[in-house]
Amino acid sequence: MKLNKGKGLLFSLGVVSLGLSLLGGINEKVSANSSTPITTIASKNQIPGTKSPSFLYGRGLVTTHTDKSHNGKLYATSEHYVNGTPTFLIFESLNNAKSWKKISEINDTHNFLANNSPWGNRYQPFLYELPEKIGKMPAGTIICAGNSIPNDLSRTSIDLYFSKDHAHSWQYLSTIAVGGHADVNTTSNGPVWEPFVSVIDHKLVCYFSDERDKPLHSQKLSHRVSKDGINWGNEVDDVAFKEPAARPGMVTVARMKNGKYIMTYEVVNSGEWRTNYKISADGLNWNASDEGTRLAYGGAPYVVTLHNGDIVANTDGSGDLYINKNNGDVRAWQDIKTNIPLAYSRSLTVLPNDDLLIVSGGPLKAPTDPNSNDLTSTIFSFK
Template structure:
């Protein structure tokens, strides 16, 4: 394991010294199972905050490719806004279609992200598709359009897309939504379903929504369980839950029960809970039915203080019935968290990708470098359950 500055592991991307804002954050990674039977080919992307030498350039999502399971990476291609003249600015996600859907063959890669103009006046979750392994991309559709890209009362943005295939074989896009304030929702998690591979979308359904005008469920991530159910994690920002991560299940990826039922907190018996920036995955390792792993930005104790091990800890469970028995496990990528370095974009999202046999776990996140910038870091290790 490489030790370098504020983190273990290696740098996937280091922003230039004069890069604006965070430099880079919000990584996502996907395995290209359909094109590689060994499961060694991966694609990763992230928010990239300019190059530092051309402020007029519209933002885009860079793509990096690994052909050895995430051990090494090289720049591969990019996804650019071809529809709005704004740029793809925030919250990318990647998803490989496991089967033919609509016009797409198995192995087609879908990407979604937030197209936002320079003045931040609008938000727009756009979908792009690649039929050649991520080299070239074409616009498909828009899932949702919202208002100004600021998370505050009076604004109506949409955020944070996430894809899944439901039990009927239809494409689902989950997202965070601030457009329902007049109905009493500060922010909620909802989804839309497409029966034609993302070309058109049905009506929005609420999945996690608290009508008190304060709490903000958001940042949904979904994984499929070995029994066919689906599990979703999301954060709830606000005065009551303070960013706590919660988990809900669905029999089909569409019906998540009463939206006001927030499910169960991802926390240990002693009250240690992950907060903000959730990610969930299932690995075949750890038990006969495998293990569910959850990451988050910060680990907090029962008094909501930063807990020992924050930035170095995942929570895992093999209890898929109630999801109320969580244990701490050492993370592959270990870093000084946002509280340690005083930089809020550190660890904003922390995606996890197990190897097909569950022997190794790849983890990526944004870690601190000099100034207020972040690099995209990664590490892969075997987990000890």
């Protein structure tokens, strides 16, 4: 969630804590196994026009549903802060994250100002590889959902782009949700934020944060479903707190080994700044009034399921990982200590061997901070 202040963007995080205090279900700490050295994907000095904080909200992807010549490639993107019109930069690694190369950028080709200049692909990109055919897009197609926002931050539009050539070029496909001013202080016609995309029951599902239901809900979590990636169904609420000021946000979802789905999300303006989670039988029906179970202090979470069935999550309150070997049972969480720095909305990508690709845009920074973030990656192994 972002808060517009004057000329820049600050971030509204509720009760900010640099340390992570674990709650109820996390009852055991496990030492880290190993991680590869942190690799720089991109830095301010490498890309002209980059301004502070340079990079935030890192996202990663591994291809596993295309042909043999392309399976196993790694991709990364993030928010990229620039003096001009922002785009989503796409980076590729062919050597398991030892090095990265910029191969493309996703320009805003859909939303334009009166002078025909594009708004810009500004916030919260999310990369995803289709595991099966959706509409006219074959399995292995790489898609990217992200937030298009003009320089005056007056509007928000979660748009979907797709690539026919393994992320080397991009085309606009559809708009998933549109909202108002990119500012959490709006009292009406609020923005939409933070898309997360998955295929469930042969359909494309996009979860997102929704501020358009004020004053009943300062923010809630919703989703829309599409059979073809172009036409989207009605919005369905997934998390909506009774307390109007509460702000559940930054949703991620993973299918567990028992076939059910786990959702993680941050909670702001409702007691502790924390991450909650809850479970759905089908990934589409979440009982929106269920506010979930507290997992840990800290927000901007991410959750994945390893091929062996273990659930792994993190938040931006710590560099630690949290593992659950029993389908999200509240009593089964373990805290895995790592030497990986904390980061704002650090993404986890499960590799074919059950290692994790961790892509980081660095810690939360205001535009007035003189220090810039690098976009980085590391591989964490549980072995």
